[in-house]
Amino acid sequence: MSLPSTRCRSARTAIAHAAALLAAGAFAAPVLAQSQDQAGNNAAQQAEGLQVVTVTAQKRPQAMQDVPVAVSTVDERAIENQQIVGFSDLTRVAPALTINENPNNNNIALRGIGTFAFSIGIESAVSVIIDDVPVIQQLQAFSNLSDIARVEVLRGPQGTLFGKNSSAGVINIVTKESSEEQEGHAQVTVTSDGERRLETGISGPIGDKLGYRLNAYTGNREGEITNLDTGADLNGERSRGARLRLDFKPTTSLDGRLIADYNKRASKAR
Incomplete structure (x- = not known):
């Protein structure tokens, strides 16, 4: 049931x-x-x-996500927005970068590793490359960051592509190419701590296969330390320089550039 x-x-x-x-x-x-x-x-x-970020960390243009290297890049927009006008200002956007400035030379360290020496005859463990050309002394890179397309900070040993003096890393600086149309810019900087700086540049085509970019700058920074004996200001500097870049493309598969650079920097150490 x-x-x-x-x-x-x-x-x-x-x-x-x-x-x-x-x-x-x-x-x-x-x-x-x-x-x-x-x-x-x-x-x-x-x-x-x-956006695809292109870097030349391996001596050729590549997308940043395809590069098997610990690299931080600072592009033109970040340089302009954060007012990066000197090499030492890069520490604000590259936390692994440490810079110690002294009158004879400047010491650059990545991840706390570098060559801490005051002699200009000692090679640093961090190499500085400007348009694929290594600078002899790190002090040369501190003069000016004008018309820069991007700055790449490569952390770790890079001796395979950049030589034996890059055992701690590489600072790769790439300047802007010549523009397709005539353009120019000028910038004046005046600060409350006694720094005055003038920067100007012009670029454009010369012909169908040749272009140019010319920029110049001058700067004066008063020292923030006063010598009580003489009354002079210490730790300041005067700098000026100019750079001319010619880009030529004779064929669609061949291009080249010629760069002439002049910089002078004097520190007020005494």
Whole structure:
């Protein structure tokens, strides 16, 4: 007598489960479609906002995510927005970079590793490269950061591509190329601590296959330390310089550049 009632309860249970599954499917379909649409919109927004950062950390243009090197890059926009006008200002955007300035030479360290010596005849463990040309003394890189396209900070040993004096890392500085149209700029900086700086530049094409970029600067910074004996201000500097760059492209597969650079920097050490 109990068997039919058991069968009835089983049938009612199966019908209730089926109804629940149908209701869950009816609610899940719009939710799934909405989530797929939202994922597609997010992907589209990311695709529109994603920018490919090109670096030359391996001696050739590559996307930054494809370079198997610990590298931090500072582009032209970051240099302008954060007012990076001197080499020592890079410490604000590259936390692994440490700079110690002294009258004879400047010491650069990456991740706390560098050559801490005051002699100009000692090679540093951090190499400074400007347009694929290594500078002899690190002090040469501290003169000016004018018309810079980007600065790449490569952490760790880079001796395979940049030589034996890059056992701790490389600071790779890339200047701007000549523009396709005539353009120019000028910038005047005056600070409350006695620094005055003038920077100007001009660029444009000379012909179909030749372009130029010329920039110059002059700066004067009063020292923040006063000699009580003589009354002179210490730890200041005077600097000036100019750079001329010629870019030529004789064919579609061949291009080259010729750069002439002049810098003079005098520190007020006494």
